[in-house]
Amino acid sequence: MAKIKGDIVINTERCKGCEVCIAACPLTVIAMSKEVNSKGYHFAMKVNNECTGCTNCALVCPDGVITVYRAKVAID
Amino acid sequence: MEEQFVKTEIRKPENIVYKKTDLMVDRPLSYCPGCGHGTAHRMLMEVIEEMDIQEKTIGVSPVGCSVLAYDFLNIDMLGAAHGRAPALATAIKRMWPNHFVFTYQGDGDLAAIGTAETIHACNRGENITIIFINNGIYGMTGGQMAPTTLPGMRSSTSPYGRDVPTMGHPLKITELIAQLPGVYYVTRQAVHTPNHVRKTKKAIRKAFELQKENKGLCFIEIVSNCNSGWKMTPVQSNKWMEENMFPFYQLGDIKVDGKLIEAAK
Numbered sequence: 001m002a003k004i005k006g007d008i009v010i011n012t013e014r015c016k017g018c019e020v021c022i023a024a025c026p027l028t029v030i031a032m033s034k035e036v037n038s039k040g041y042h043f044a045m046k047v048n049n050e051c052t053g054c055t056n057c058a059l060v061c062p063d064g065v066i067t068v069y070r071a072k073v074a075i076d
Numbered sequence: 077m078e079e080q081f082v083k084t085e086i087r088k089p090e091n092i093v094y095k096k097t098d099l100m101v102d103r104p105l106s107y108c109p110g111c112g113h114g115t116a117h118r119m120l121m122e123v124i125e126e127m128d129i130q131e132k133t134i135g136v137s138p139v140g141c142s143v144l145a146y147d148f149l150n151i152d153m154l155g156a157a158h159g160r161a162p163a164l165a166t167a168i169k170r171m172w173p174n175h176f177v178f179t180y181q182g183d184g185d186l187a188a189i190g191t192a193e194t195i196h197a198c199n200r201g202e203n204i205t206i207i208f209i210n211n212g213i214y215g216m217t218g219g220q221m222a223p224t225t226l227p228g229m230r231s232s233t234s235p236y237g238r239d240v241p242t243m244g245h246p247l248k249i250t251e252l253i254a255q256l257p258g259v260y261y262v263t264r265q266a267v268h269t270p271n272h273v274r275k276t277k278k279a280i281r282k283a284f285e286l287q288k289e290n291k292g293l294c295f296i297e298i299v300s301n302c303n304s305g306w307k308m309t310p311v312q313s314n315k316w317m318e319e320n321m322f323p324f325y326q327l328g329d330i331k332v333d334g335k336l337i338e339a340a341k
Contacts, residue, residue: 062114
């Protein structure tokens with residue numbers, strides 16, 4: 001059986017930590033980091049494997065730091 | 077810490093479903109965290125990319141936070157004097173009628189100092205597209221009261237809230253413009269949730285398609301947040317916007333195909 005799975009890559013150096021993506025994600029894949037980037041912002045990061053590649057987070061990101069991947073993955 | 081959630085079997089170039097468009101210059105945006113300008117810029121550039129009109133598009137940037145739009149949008153841009161973007165766009169469109177011309181203006185630029193230029197450009201029915209970002213405040217200069225500030229809304233020059241008897245009523249410039257016969261398409265959208273972002277993109281696409289057909293002026297208002305000016309976090313400001321801005325500035329089409337929608341009359 002195949003399932004749609006997704007993945008996101010966040011450009012943490014460009015992230016300003018506005019948290020708008022967290023509110024937009026239906027599966028709470030994103031959370032804020034404890035560390036800060038070189039500008040001093042806490043950045044968004046992926047915290048589980050639930051992502052389906054719906055692109056919601058990337059659409060609302062004002063700085064466009066999120067790249068979304070989606071593929072059909074065979075699972076047992 | 078993030079490494080444990082990397083899915084290498086998915087993270088391949090052929091599986092990319094969304095990435096920032098190449099028409100946005102690879103440069104950090106100067107806007108505050110959570111500001112709707114960044115999303116509005118990106119949707120605009122995505123439409124231009126999809127229509128493949130990068131070389132034929134000329135934008136006019138306003139005075140305000142988005143004055144630096146020419147640093148981020150990889151198209152030909154001009155900076156207009158405060159509020160005069162529609163006048164400049166008129167000139168550009170008349171010189172190059174086959175080019176796509178748009179202005180990108182904030183509420184202090186379009187609805188305050190630029191009211192005359194905006195209304196007359198709309199009344200003449202110039203074939204340009206106006207993108208109007210309404211956040212109810214003068215964001216760049218420090219959150220002063222704008223014509224679009226809601227009654228009771230606090231700003232740095234109305235610290236006890238906008239008092240209508242002394243400070244006047246908020247200006248619904250979009251409804252005002254929709255009455256003019258030269259305007260073909262008027263809509264009000266938002267960019268704070270994925271659904272609204274998709275609708276905004278469709279509206280911008282429609283406006284550019286109509287410009288190609290020389291139908292008349294298309295006006296897109298985007299109700300946006302100004303979390304720094306409103307003194308809130310980005311997520312709080314989006315919620316505040318939904319609760320307070322949207323009942324007054326109702327989202328949706330106001331004029332389609334040159335005809336007013338019944339609810340907007």
